[in-house]
Amino acid sequence: MMGRLIGVGTLSTAIVLLLSLSGCTSTLTPGVGPSPSDPRYVTNGAVTEIAPADRGKAVTLAGTLDTGEEITAGEWTGKVVVANFWYAGCGPCRAEARDLEAVYTKYQSQGVIFVGVNVRDQAATAKTFAEEFGITYPTFLDVDSGAQQLAFAGKIAPNAVPTTVVIDKKGRVASRILGQLESQSILQTLIRDALAEGS
Amino acid sequence: MGKVDLTPSPATSSRPEGHLENVDPSSGAASMPRLGPLEWARWGWRQLTSMRTALLLLLLLALGAIPGSLVPQRTADPNGVTQYFTANPATAKILDTFQFFDVYTSVWFSAIYLLLFVSLIGCVIPRTRHHWRALSQPPPQTPSRLSRLPAYEKHDIAAGEGDATRSTLLIDAERLLKKLRYRVQRCDDPATSGTSSSIAAEKGYLRETGNLIFHMSLIGVLATILIGGSFQYTGQRVVVEGQTFVNTRSAYDSFKAGRLFSDGMLDPYSLTLNKFAVTYSQSGMKALGMVTDYNATVTTDQANRQTRSTIKVNDPLGVGGETVYLLGNGYAPQITVRNPKGVVVFNDTIPFLPQDANLTSLGVVKIPDGLSRQVGMIGFFYPTQTKQSTGLPASVYPDLLNPVLSLNVFTGDLGINSGAAKSVYVLDTSRMTPIAGRGTSEKALQLTPGERVPLPNGFGSVEMTGVKRFASFQVTHDPTQTWMLLFSLLIWGGLSAGLFVPRRRVWVRITDNGHGGWVVEYAGLARGDDPRLQSIIEALARQHRTASNIATIQEPK
Numbered sequence: 001m002m003g004r005l006i007g008v009g010t011l012s013t014a015i016v017l018l019l020s021l022s023g024c025t026s027t028l029t030p031g032v033g034p035s036p037s038d039p040r041y042v043t044n045g046a047v048t049e050i051a052p053a054d055r056g057k058a059v060t061l062a063g064t065l066d067t068g069e070e071i072t073a074g075e076w077t078g079k080v081v082v083a084n085f086w087y088a089g090c091g092p093c094r095a096e097a098r099d100l101e102a103v104y105t106k107y108q109s110q111g112v113i114f115v116g117v118n119v120r121d122q123a124a125t126a127k128t129f130a131e132e133f134g135i136t137y138p139t140f141l142d143v144d145s146g147a148q149q150l151a152f153a154g155k156i157a158p159n160a161v162p163t164t165v166v167i168d169k170k171g172r173v174a175s176r177i178l179g180q181l182e183s184q185s186i187l188q189t190l191i192r193d194a195l196a197e198g199s
Numbered sequence: 200m201g202k203v204d205l206t207p208s209p210a211t212s213s214r215p216e217g218h219l220e221n222v223d224p225s226s227g228a229a230s231m232p233r234l235g236p237l238e239w240a241r242w243g244w245r246q247l248t249s250m251r252t253a254l255l256l257l258l259l260l261a262l263g264a265i266p267g268s269l270v271p272q273r274t275a276d277p278n279g280v281t282q283y284f285t286a287n288p289a290t291a292k293i294l295d296t297f298q299f300f301d302v303y304t305s306v307w308f309s310a311i312y313l314l315l316f317v318s319l320i321g322c323v324i325p326r327t328r329h330h331w332r333a334l335s336q337p338p339p340q341t342p343s344r345l346s347r348l349p350a351y352e353k354h355d356i357a358a359g360e361g362d363a364t365r366s367t368l369l370i371d372a373e374r375l376l377k378k379l380r381y382r383v384q385r386c387d388d389p390a391t392s393g394t395s396s397s398i399a400a401e402k403g404y405l406r407e408t409g410n411l412i413f414h415m416s417l418i419g420v421l422a423t424i425l426i427g428g429s430f431q432y433t434g435q436r437v438v439v440e441g442q443t444f445v446n447t448r449s450a451y452d453s454f455k456a457g458r459l460f461s462d463g464m465l466d467p468y469s470l471t472l473n474k475f476a477v478t479y480s481q482s483g484m485k486a487l488g489m490v491t492d493y494n495a496t497v498t499t500d501q502a503n504r505q506t507r508s509t510i511k512v513n514d515p516l517g518v519g520g521e522t523v524y525l526l527g528n529g530y531a532p533q534i535t536v537r538n539p540k541g542v543v544v545f546n547d548t549i550p551f552l553p554q555d556a557n558l559t560s561l562g563v564v565k566i567p568d569g570l571s572r573q574v575g576m577i578g579f580f581y582p583t584q585t586k587q588s589t590g591l592p593a594s595v596y597p598d599l600l601n602p603v604l605s606l607n608v609f610t611g612d613l614g615i616n617s618g619a620a621k622s623v624y625v626l627d628t629s630r631m632t633p634i635a636g637r638g639t640s641e642k643a644l645q646l647t648p649g650e651r652v653p654l655p656n657g658f659g660s661v662e663m664t665g666v667k668r669f670a671s672f673q674v675t676h677d678p679t680q681t682w683m684l685l686f687s688l689l690i691w692g693g694l695s696a697g698l699f700v701p702r703r704r705v706w707v708r709i710t711d712n713g714h715g716g717w718v719v720e721y722a723g724l725a726r727g728d729d730p731r732l733q734s735i736i737e738a739l740a741r742q743h744r745t746a747s748n749i750a751t752i753q754e755p756k
Contacts, residue, residue: 085449089565095618119449124535124546128569146443146469149450150500153467159448180618 046178047186048156052197058171059151061115065138066126074171080194081113081167082187085149085158086139087120088129092180093162097133099184100164104137107191115139117148119161166190168197247314248321256315263311267302270294274301274455316421323414330407337384338401341706342722348706350723350736356749358715363747365709365717369396371746372707375739376400381705395710403703406726409696416689423686427679432456432464439531439548439669443471446519446674464676466519468501475528475668479598488557488596495525495670510672520676527671529553529560532580532604532646533664536566539657544569550669551580552624557594558582563626564606565613570658573613575626578606578636578643580666604646604663607636608654634658702726705739719743 061081062073084100086093104114116139118126123141130139142148152158152173158165160178164187168174174197175190234242246252271279280300284291298305345351356363363371369385376383381400387393434451438444446469448454448462478492495510499518510516515524529551536545544566551562564576583596584603592605611631615621634655636643641655651662708720721743723736 088567089613089615089621089623091615091617091619091621094567094616122546122548124543125568128544129567132568142443144442144471146445146471146500149443149445149447150467150469153445153447153465153469155463157447157449157462157465157467159462161449163449 047175047190048178049175049190049193050156050173052168052174055168055170055172055174056155059167059173060171061140061148061151061167063140063145063147065115066118066123066130066141067138069138076113076167077171078169079111079113080169080191081115081171082191083115083117083148083152083165083167085117085119085152085161085163085165087118087161088125089120090161094129094133096162096164096181097129097135099181100187101133101135101137103184103187103191106188107195110195112191112195113137117142117152117158119143119149166194168194244321247318249318250322253315253318253322256311256318259311260308260315263302263308266299270299270302272300272302274303312421312425316418319414319418319421323411323418326407326414327411330404330411333407334404338382338399338704341386341397341399341708345706345708345720345722348722348724350725350732352721352736352740354719354721354740354744355712356717356719360716360749363717363749365396365711368709368717368719368743368747369398369707372398372709372743375742375746376705376707379739395708397706397708400705400707401703402705403701403726405696406700406702407697409693409698409700412689412693413697414693416686416693419686420683420690423679423682427677427682429457429459430464431675431677431679432460433673433675433677435526435671435673437550437669437671438470438472439550440472440475440667442548443469444672445469446521451674452671466501466521468499468519470518470523470672471498471500472496472670473498473507475670477528477598477668488598490597493525493528493670495672510670521674522676524673524675525670526673527553529558529669529671530580530582530599530602531667531669532562532602533667534564534604535662535664536570536574536659537651537662538569538659541660542569544659546664548667548669554579555594556597558597559594563624565615565623565626567613567615570610572610572658573631574654574658575609575611575613575628575631576606576644576661577609577626577628578604580604582666599666602648602666604644605636606644606646606661607638608634608644610634610656610658701729701731703729703732703735705736707739707743 058077060073061076061083062071064070082100082104086097088094100114104112108114114137116126116135116137118139118141120143121129121141122143126139126141129135140148149158152165156165156173156176158176158178162180164177164181165173166175166187174194177186177190181187232238271283273280283300294300298307302308342348346353356368373383373385376398379402381402382404383398383400386397386399432455434454436444436451444450446465446467448465472495474496476492476494476496477490478494480487480489480491493512497508497510497516499506499508499516501519508516510523510525512525515522517523531548531550533548534545535543538544545568547564549562549564551560553560560580560582562578562580566574566576579592581592581594581601581603582598583594583600584592585595585601587593592603609626609628609631611628613621614627614630621627633639635641639655644652644654644661646652646661646663648663648665651660653660702725704724706720706722708722710718710720712718719740721736721740723732723739725732
């Protein structure tokens with residue numbers, strides 16, 4: 001008799017256990033906007049540098065810029081490219097905008113390409129932002145197609161907005177700054193490192 | 200864990216009344232052996248691995264999970280925790296001391312399930328070893344006094360009755376038991392100096408196998424929750440028609456992941472919402488306006504392969520090791536803002552979050568650049584607006600029959616220029632002044648599709664160029680699902696076998712009666728409670744007589 005009783009007791013307890021434990025994994029806050037504590041808004045620059053031997057495949061950047069210019073795949077091969085993921089309503093993006101422009105002005109003559117990837121705005125909003133902050137480099141408007149974000153998705157993805165990625169001459173991600181640029185000098189160092197590498 | 204004990208426990212009540220055990224009460228303490236550290240450890244281990252402790256721990260685990268559903272949890276509902284702290288600071292502090300806001304990672308909860316883990320493993324391993332041995336060994340030898348067993352039958356067979364001999368009786372019994380799927384072993388008891396032979400048989404090993412599977416699956420469930428749970432993640436994202444979500448961490452509106460998640464685990468793919476269609480019931484007053492179907496047409500792009508598919512409620516899409524569920528929907532008015540010169544400075548489709556069944560929706564529009572000061576607008580979108588008797592507007596139908604957008608306007612500082620991250624769904628008006636709507640002499644802006652209205656004070660103008668729909672998706676990756684199903688099925692299967700498969704031992708002994716005849720004894724012993732045991736022994740005896748052609752039924756003496 002005892003064996004059966006224990007079995008039944010175990011059974012009911014097991015059910016309670018299963019129910020209660022599955023309960024703890026199903027709690028979800030219905031989806032609304034990012035909260036300030038959201039980890040993807042890294043406010044101090046988290047820098048990742050990748051040694052040339054460890055870099056993944058080349059990132060294919062292609063599409064139409066906000067200037068109307070068409071960029072074909074491989075067009076920027078052989079050049080160091082800095083891509084900045086942003087949108088107009090993003091606080092950290094606004095805070096770093098002038099620093100990015102300053103670094104662009106400095107390295108433009110050395111053939112460094114700067115390009116923005118706007119992840120949220122339509123053309124008019126992005127253009128107004130560029131005028132407001134005096135941004136002279138072009139940007140991809142990526143909210144509708146997601147093509148540029150997809151090109152970067154995977155291991156070294158832009159996991160925060162803003163994210164600044166330096167691409168080496170072979171088209172591979174060389175370094176990544178998650179969150180707001182802390183200073184111009186960090187980005188300058190990363191660009192100089194990428195320029196120093198052979199193509 | 201001793202060996203499986205099938206013998207009836209010695210009845211202590213059979214001792215004469217007043218009988219003294221070996222213990223002398225006056226020197227009781229002295230008779231207790233002193234336990235050394237090793238003995239204490241062994242005692243502790245035996246307690247921990249006992250069935251009673253395992254059950255207690257299971258119960259504690261279930262009880263321990265209760266506060267997790269009563270008190271908001273930091274991992275699931277951080278805002279709820281903050282609210283709780285504001286509402287009941289004193290209680291919250293006490294609860295926090297006992298880690299009630301992090302129940303599933305708390306020291307005490309971890310202690311319970313780790314102990315349960317150890318307890319179950321400590322119980323299962325020796326039992327498995329023993330069961331394995333039992334499976335590879337013949338049934339135990341026939342006991343010398345079968346008559347003491349709970350089920351017993353004795354038949355006398357006179358000489359010349361039928362054509363049976365001791366060996367044919369034995370062979371018949373053996374064949375019969377084998378046919379009844381018993382494992383059979385012949386025994387010759389040397390103590391009876393060759394006057395008797397017997398057969399020992401056992402069946403129902405599946406009972407213990409089932410028991411062990413049940414326990415192992417329970418360990419499996421715990422392990423799945425522990426290991427698998429730390430790899431699972433879930434995120435939500437609002438996508439407006441014509442826009443694309445790319446599976447990177449930054450693209451999610453909210454995201455929750457287990458301990459061992461890393462950003463690199465997100466498979467690269469994109470998902471474009473081509474169209475979101477809602478079908479409303481057109482028949483019957485009661486059902487009018489009820490949604491009969493939601494249909495999200497999407498294109499996924501993974502590794503340069505584009506696939507068109509649909510996502511419906513309860514009909515999710517599997518992509519990149521993840522499952523994409525349709526969670527909600529709403530309207531996203533297209534808003535264009537022009538500066539006083541008529542130049543478009545802002546153009547966006549803004550998701551307004553539904554507040555009721557008729558999709559009265561609340562939303563925030565932020566114009567950070569291009570006007571003389573930053574402008575923030577907050578207001579309601581009514582898909583089918585009417586005035587209530589109170590004079591307040593409301594939506595009375597979820598489809599777009601009379602769409603109206605009503606906006607209160609603020610100017611000043613949106614609070615984003617300093618670099619602080621703000622939610623796109625919240626307007627912080629602490630450093631802004633209202634210029635239209637509540638708190639001003641100006642009326643709130645009222646917009647219908649295609650309508651352009653000026654902003655007060657010559658700021659510019661606002662136009663609602665159109666209305667799109669948005670869908671909110673929930674993306675989950677749960678590697679535990681398959682394992683959970685597997686172990687749950689095994690738990691049920693194992694438990695059923697452990698409960699309903701009877702384990703029985705049966706013996707048949709044939710002894711010469713000294714007059715050329717035989718005494719045939721049948722005895723049975725079951726594990727646990729087995730009300731059918733006696734009838735099974737009786738049936739066995741009957742079948743055995745038939746098999747051996749002993750027609751006359753003799754009453755057992």
